[in-house]
Amino acid sequence: xxxxxxxxxxxxxxxxxxxxxxxxxxxxxxxxxxxxxxxxxxxxxxxxxxxxxxxxxxxxxxxxxxxxxxxxxxxxxxxxxxxxxxxxxxxxxxxxxxxxxxxxxxxxxxxxxxxxxxxxxxxxxxxxxxxxxxxxxxxxxxxxxxxxxxxxxxxxxxxxxxxxxxxxxxxxxxxxxxxxxxxxxxxxxxxxxxxxxxxxxxxxxxxxxxxxxxxxxxxxxxxxxxxxxxxxxxxxxxxxxxxxxxxxxxxxxxxxxxxxxxxxxxxxxxxxxxxxxxxxxxxxxxxxxxxxxxxxxxxxxxxxxxxxxxxxxxxxxxxxxxxxxxxx
Amino acid sequence: xxxxxxxxxxxxxxxxxxxxxxxxxxxxxxxxxxxxxxxxxxxxxxxxxxxxxxxxxxxxxxxxxxxxxxxxxxxxxxxxxxxxxxxxxxxxxxxxxxxxxxxxxxxxxxxxxxxxxxxxxxxxxxxxxxxxxxxxxxxxxxxxxxxxxxxxxxxxxxxxxxxxxxxxxxxxxxxxxxxxxxxxxxxxxxxxxxxxxxxxxxxxxxxxxxxxxxxxxxxxxxxxxxxxxxxxxxxxxxxxxxxxxxxxxxxxxxxxxxxxxxxxxxxxxxxxxxxxxxxxxxxxxxxxxxxxxxxxxxxxxxxxxxxxxxxxxxxxxxxxxxxxxxxx
Numbered sequence: 285x286x287x288x289x290x291x292x293x294x295x296x297x298x299x300x301x302x303x304x305x306x307x308x309x310x311x312x313x314x315x316x317x318x319x320x321x322x323x324x325x326x327x328x329x330x331x332x333x334x335x336x337x338x339x340x341x342x343x344x345x346x347x348x349x350x351x352x353x354x355x356x357x358x359x360x361x362x363x364x365x366x367x368x369x370x371x372x373x374x375x376x377x378x379x380x381x382x383x384x385x386x387x388x389x390x391x392x393x394x395x396x397x398x399x400x401x402x403x404x405x406x407x408x409x410x411x412x413x414x415x416x417x418x419x420x421x422x423x424x425x426x427x428x429x430x431x432x433x434x435x436x437x438x439x440x441x442x443x444x445x446x447x448x449x450x451x452x453x454x455x456x457x458x459x460x461x462x463x464x465x466x467x468x469x470x471x472x473x474x475x476x477x478x479x480x481x482x483x484x485x486x487x488x489x490x491x492x493x494x495x496x497x498x499x500x501x502x503x504x505x506x507x508x509x510x511x512x513x514x515x516x517x518x519x520x521x522x523x524x525x526x527x528x529x530x531x532x533x534x535x536x537x538x539x540x541x542x543x544x545x546x547x548x549x550x551x552x553x554x555x556x557x558x559x560x561x562x563x564x565x566x567x568x569x570x571x572x573x574x575x576x577x578x579x580x581x582x583x584x585x586x587x588x589x590x591x592x593x594x595x596x597x598x599x600x601x602x603x604x605x606x607x608x609x610x611x612x
Numbered sequence: 613x614x615x616x617x618x619x620x621x622x623x624x625x626x627x628x629x630x631x632x633x634x635x636x637x638x639x640x641x642x643x644x645x646x647x648x649x650x651x652x653x654x655x656x657x658x659x660x661x662x663x664x665x666x667x668x669x670x671x672x673x674x675x676x677x678x679x680x681x682x683x684x685x686x687x688x689x690x691x692x693x694x695x696x697x698x699x700x701x702x703x704x705x706x707x708x709x710x711x712x713x714x715x716x717x718x719x720x721x722x723x724x725x726x727x728x729x730x731x732x733x734x735x736x737x738x739x740x741x742x743x744x745x746x747x748x749x750x751x752x753x754x755x756x757x758x759x760x761x762x763x764x765x766x767x768x769x770x771x772x773x774x775x776x777x778x779x780x781x782x783x784x785x786x787x788x789x790x791x792x793x794x795x796x797x798x799x800x801x802x803x804x805x806x807x808x809x810x811x812x813x814x815x816x817x818x819x820x821x822x823x824x825x826x827x828x829x830x831x832x833x834x835x836x837x838x839x840x841x842x843x844x845x846x847x848x849x850x851x852x853x854x855x856x857x858x859x860x861x862x863x864x865x866x867x868x869x870x871x872x873x874x875x876x877x878x879x880x881x882x883x884x885x886x887x888x889x890x891x892x893x894x895x896x897x898x899x900x901x902x903x904x905x906x907x908x909x910x911x912x913x914x915x916x917x918x919x920x921x922x923x924x925x926x927x928x929x930x931x932x933x934x935x936x937x938x939x940x
Contacts, residue, residue, distance in 0.1 A: 316781060317763040371729060375722045394703045397725055398763045401699060401732070405756035408736055412748045420740045420748065428733035435645040435726045453644060 289602035293338045296599065300341045301334065304358045311359070311406055323387050323399045327366050330384055336361045336466045339491075339600075343470025343484050346596050353414045353473050360423060361466040363407040368430055368462075370400035375434070376521055380514050419469050426465035433457025437523070444532060444548050446524040452493070455500075460492030467491075483590040487600070490584035494607050497577035500525040501570060501611050504561050516557045522547045526576065530569035539563050574611045581608045617930035621666045624927065628669045629662065632686045639687070639734055651715050651727045655694050658712055664689040664794045667819075667928075671798025671812050674924050681742045681801050688751060689794040691735040696758055696790075698728035703762070704849055708842050747797050754793035761785025765851070772860060772876050774852040780821075783828075788820030795819075811918040815928070818912035823935050825905035828853035829898060830938060832889050844885045850875045854904065858897035867891050902939045909936045 287295075294301060308328060312321045337358035344354035370387055372378070374396045379389040388396040404427065411420050437454045440446045467488030471481035503518040504527055518525050528547065531539060542559065546552050564570045581604040591597050622629060636656060640649045665686035672682035698715055700706070702724045707717040716724040732755065739748050765782045768774045795816030799809035831846040832855055846853050856875065859867060870887065874880050892898045909932040919925050 314760055314763075316778075317760050317767060319763055319767060320760065371725050375725055393721075394766055395763070397699055397703055398759050398766065400729075402756060402759035402763065404729070404732060405752060405759055408748075408752040409756055412745060412752050415745060417740060417743060417745075420736075424733060424736040424740050428730060428737055431726050431730035431733055432642055432645050432648065435642075435647055435723070435730065438722055438726065439645060439647060450644075 289599050289606050290333055290335065290338065293342060293599050293603070294334070296595070297338060297341045297345070300355060300358070301337065303352075303355045304337050304341075304362065307355055307359045307410075308362065311410065319391070319395060320399055320402055323370075323391060323395060324366065324403065326387055326390065327369060328362065330381070334362065335495075335603075336365050336462060339463065339488060339603075340466045340470045342596050342600055343467045343488075344474055345470075346591050346594075346600070347471050347474035347476040347480065347484075349470070349474035351473070353416075354470060356410050356414055357419070357466075357469045357473060360407045360410045361462060361469075363403045363410070364423070364427060364430075365462060367400040367403035367407070368434075370396045370403070372434075374400075375438075376517070378514070378517065414473065416472065418472050422465045422468050422472065426461045429457045429461045433461075440524055442522045442548050442550060443524060444543060446529065448526070448529055451524070451526055451529055455493060455496040456489065459496040460489045463492030463495065464489035480590055483587045487584050487587035490580045490587070491604055491607060494577045494580035494584060494604065497526055497573055497580065498607060498611050500527060501573045501577065504564050504570060506610075519546070519557050519560055520552070522550055526573045527564045527569045530572045531564055531567055534567045534569070536567060539567065574608075577611060578608050581605065617927050617934050618661055618663065618666065621670060621927050621931070622662070624923070625666060625669045625673070628683060628686070629665065631680075631683045632665050632669075632690065635683055635687045635738075636690065639738065647719070647723060648727050648730055651698075651719060651723060652694065652731065654715055654718065655697060656690065658709070662690070663823075663931075664693050664790060667791065667816060667931075668794045668798045670924050670928055671795045671816075672802055673798075674919050674922075674928070675799050675802035675804040675808065675812075677798070677802035679801065681744075682798060684738050684742055685747070685794075685797045685801060688735045688738045689790060689797075691731045691738070692751070692755060692758075693790060695728040695731035695735070696762075696786075698724045698731070700762075702728075703766075704845070706842075706845065742801065744800065746800050750793045750796050750800065754789045757785045757789045761789075768852055770850045770876050770878060771852060772871060774857065776854070776857055779852070779854055779857055783821060783824040784817065787824040788817045791820030791823065792817035808918055811915045815912050815915035818908045818915070819932055819935060822905045822908035822912060822932070825854055825901055825908065826935060826939050828855060829901045829905065832892050832898060834938075847874070847885050847888055848880070850878055854901045855892045855897045858900045859892055859895055862895045862897070864895060867895065902936075905939060906936050909933065 308324070312324045314320045340358040340361055341354055344357070369381070373381065373386040373388050374393045378386050380386060408424070411423055433454050437458060440450060440454065464485045465488070468481055468485040471484040500518065503515055503525070506515045524547065528543065532543060542563065546556050546560065585601050585604045588597055588601050640652045642648045668686040668689055669682055672685070697709070701709065701714040701716050702721045706714050708714060736752070739751055761782050765786060768778060768782065792813045793816070796809055796813040799812040828846065831843055831853065834843045852875065856871065860871060870891065874884050874888065913929050913932045916925055916929050
């Protein structure tokens with residue numbers, strides 16, 4: 285059986301990933317506030333895919349970077365990602381992630397908010413240590429866009445007139461920009477030519493868009509295993525994701541009435557989630573979402589033509605297939 | 613009647629403060645998420661003293677800075693401060709600040725968490741624009757220490773064995789370090805000699821320590837007006853502040869029993885806050901706290917000897933008196 289490209293990336297970059305873990309552990313240590321390390325360990329060691337730091341390491345390597353600061357960068361993107369998870373779980377009042385209780389469930393909201401803030405601030409300290417203003421620019425911009433897009437997402441929840449364009453804005457900001465920056469900084473630290481740095485950024489962005497569309501698809505079809513959050517969360521939280529936008533476009537009166545009651549008004553009854561799944565499978569909305577995710581995965585893949593064909597390039601290419609394989 | 617040194621600082625630096633407000637407004641504008649600007653305006657225009665940005669501007673001026681980046685720096689410290697207020701009010705479940713409803717009360721916790729994250733990220737973008745790694749280092753370090761100290765403070769709540777040393781660690785981290793950094797970066801942007809930059813940092817730190825001790829004093833004596841939070845909040849939140857630590861040191865058995873019930877066990881009854889105030893006034897704890905605050909205000913003032921005597925120097929000196937005048 286073929287190993288997944290993520291497992292292969294992990295083995296290929298295992299020494300570097302160990303250094304990333306070491307750095308994270310070292311910088312989370314707080315003599316006075318041991319809670320910080322406990323809570324961070326709970327999240328980072330929770331068996332996530334570590335996709336973002338792997339992308340950073342791979343992109344630095346594909347640009348022949350010979351220094352050690354890509355370890356910093358990989359730790360930074362993992363810390364920013366972890367901080368957003370901590371705050372997201374508080375905001376969404378989620379009690380389970382990857383089949384394990386969330387930090388806000390195990391500890392409390394206070395701890396999750398404060399430790400999230402600490403992780404953001406620590407990641408900025410690590411950026412400053414790289415001494416590169418271009419890197420600081422890329423990552424601080426990503427951080428600002430993440431929170432701006434989450435505010436936008438919040439204001440669009442329950443809003444049945446949310447457009448595809450607004451959906452794209454939300455997912456580019458809340459998900460794709462960190463993928464884009466994770467890849468871009470790998471090129472920047474290697475002082476790669478600007479057109480190649482841009483290719484890495486576009487690879488990451490398209491991959492992130494595809495990744496989020498797949499997540500939004502799986503929320504109406506998946507099983508608990510392998511997914512970040514529990515399935516059905518988007519429905520319960522009345523988020524207007526791409527499958528819903530497509531379903532509303534079909535103008536089916538019965539279905540429209542159902543979405544108005546369950547998402548706009550928020551009156552959800554037992555059995556509604558099953559009905560939602562049936563509607564989206566029946567009216568072609570899930571299939572359209574799947575095709576759109578594949579389109580973006582292919583767009584990501586095309587950017588890799590700017591780099592020499594080698595093992596890492598092939599793995600980054602397979603990562604795009606892997607992301608959408610979850611919906612095939 | 614004498615004007616307060618803060619009003620005089622405000623008038624002296626009014627053109628620059630207008631530029632700070634303009635910059636903040638400009639960078640809070642979000643076409644897609646107007647909530648960000650609404651919520652930030654609610655806080656920043658709430659009639660706060662604007663002490664931190666005034667300190668930054670004054671310190672840059674006292675070092676004869678002739679550029680324009682001190683405007684950025686003053687905006688940054690105000691944004692960091694505002695972000696911590698937003699998250700603090702969520703954490704402390706406070707519904708009133710400076711006599712007005714808090715953002716988490718007017719909007720909700722989600723908005724406060726996300727907009728706080730956005731303000732932190734925006735402040736980092738502004739730091740990057742200054743192009744100074746020393747400034748980035750100072751302010752990113754301050755941000756990390758603020759959240760680390762808030763985690764420490766949380767873990768010390770209800771803990772009657774908290775020491776004076778731990779209290780100092782908490783207030784140096786959660787309050788004084790931002791005062792210190794606000795002053796330090798004024799010197800750094802002016803490329804002032806390092807001993808003078810250090811003097812500004814020490815001035816800010818000592819002023820911040822004094823400021824926080826006064827706040828902790830006023831929580832058991834003050835009236836609502838002029839204070840950041842409502843009086844009695846520390847008691848209700850079971851925070852172990854300096855007056856409590858001093859009271860526990862007196863070893864009065866009756867009082868100890870009272871603190872064990874109300875703070876350690878958290879069983880608070882009607883009339884307990886009045887009793888708490890009486891105990892602290894009677895056993896000399898408030899007086900000791902007052903004297904300690906004055907000690908730190910004087911320590912701040914001494915650092916100003918490193919700078920030429922002029923109007924701004926005199927105002928910064930009077931600010932130290934003003935901070936402790938609230939307890940006299």
